[in-house]
Amino acid sequence: MEFHVSPLIKPEQNSGVKEKPFFDDPYAYITKMDPLTRHDFYYIQKKIEQGWITERDIEIVKFIFVHRWLTLSQITRLFFPDTEREQTARNRVRKMMKHGLIRKLQWTSYSSPRENRPSYYELGASGADILKYRFGMVLGHRDPRMPKPTTMLFRMKYIVTNELYIHLRENFNMVHFEFHPILTMKEEQQIPTAKYVLRNPKGKEMTFYLVVHREDEKWLKTLRYQAQFYKTYLGTVEKGAILVILVSTGEKAELANKVMEQEGASGYVWYVTDEELYNKEVKLTQGFFVFQDGQKTYYDLQ
Incomplete structure (x- = not known):
């Protein structure tokens, strides 16, 4: 625009x-x-x-x-x-x-x-x-x-991803953060926005793949295609990894969740929004959420 x-x-x-x-x-x-x-x-x-x-x-x-x-x-x-x-x-x-x-x-x-x-x-x-x-x-x-x-929306993807990066560093033991890793499954490929790995106090590491969407005309169509890939990839190739979808508002998270549910991929997905990242009263350890019966359910990761 x-x-x-x-x-x-x-x-x-x-x-x-x-x-x-x-x-x-x-x-x-x-x-x-x-x-x-x-x-x-x-x-x-x-x-x-x-x-x-x-x-x-x-x-x-x-x-x-x-x-x-x-x-x-x-x-x-x-x-x-x-x-x-x-x-x-x-x-x-x-x-x-x-x-x-x-x-x-x-x-x-x-x-x-x-x-x-x-x-x-x-x-x-x-x-x-x-x-x-x-x-x-x-x-x-x-x-x-x-x-x-480069468009402004492309720049904004990096701005909000870097905001998440800073919060991760402040609130978790983050041992890895990588932009645009290439995920391959048979003849298919996906390149998420980032990959990050968190380690809990017991030394166990959890892998997350981050997908950031901004307001362009095809973001829901793109997400639907991504859902099909991640459903299979996280269910077979890299079991235990989690897909994190970062969008600007709760309303967009609801739209994204409907797509993931339709594709049968909702069990692998967490959400976080700009609203959590930029709200000083929200700590990221309590900022990730899923949808249960259409309602947001926040994780407490402390």
């Missing part, structure tokens, strides 16, 4: 668009993207040697390369200590942008133009050069100088 609305229509005048879920908004669009800096790697290497670019900066670059897009709040919670963390993180991120390690995307939406939106941070040109020349990494289309075309 972001490329379907006429650009001469001002967002605040577009009263025909209903408000959409915050990170599931097909009317979201970029308002400003910072330009890529043009520092030579020799210049960046000197900044590293002189301490202007720190090891923590490089760790953030590595993380953003894998996790694609983060908000300032997510960077803060992952990489900065509690003492004066917000201002310290803000200042550090500003310096990283100055050196071209990361860059900022600003956005809004036709559905709620007056609402403040958190900027997204992605890999910058100098950050890409550090990964390429310092660590020998192959960047492909993740090099910001030759990216694939």
Whole structure:
């Protein structure tokens, strides 16, 4: 939808668009993207040697390369200590942008133009050069100088997945998290959004496959096809693993559950929504749920 609305229509005048879920908004669009800096790697290497670019900066670059897009709040919670963390993180991120390690995307939406939106941070040109020349990494289309075309909904998938990642780290013993593993069963393949493994206090590990859906026209049709695969895969190939479906609202979780029930796959599925992830009063140990007789039943994983 972001490329379907006429650009001469001002967002605040577009009263025909209903408000959409915050990170599931097909009317979201970029308002400003910072330009890529043009520092030579020799210049960046000197900044590293002189301490202007720190090891923590490089760790953030590595993380953003894998996790694609983060908000300032997510960077803060992952990489900065509690003492004066917000201002310290803000200042550090500003310096990283100055050196071209990361860059900022600003956005809004036709559905709620007056609402403040958190900027997204992605890999910058100098950050890409550090990964390429310092660590020998192959960047492909993740090099910001030759990216694939990307929608806001695709970016939002990573934002909410990273929010889940942070909650998992805070609340569980998470021993593995991997984006887009390839699952193969005979001649069929599925590539879920992520795979993660949690270990309980007794040392037992539980495997979860995460599927994140945003508001695109085919998400229910896609989910129906996925349901057929996961029903067989989790019932035969990897018994005991759980499929977690992350959608924006409880209403969408109900729709997803109807599809899974129709396909006979509901016994392998847990749900979590943006509402649980972004509600500060909800702890993720009590945020996963299933449907029983049409009603949400939350797990207590403590």
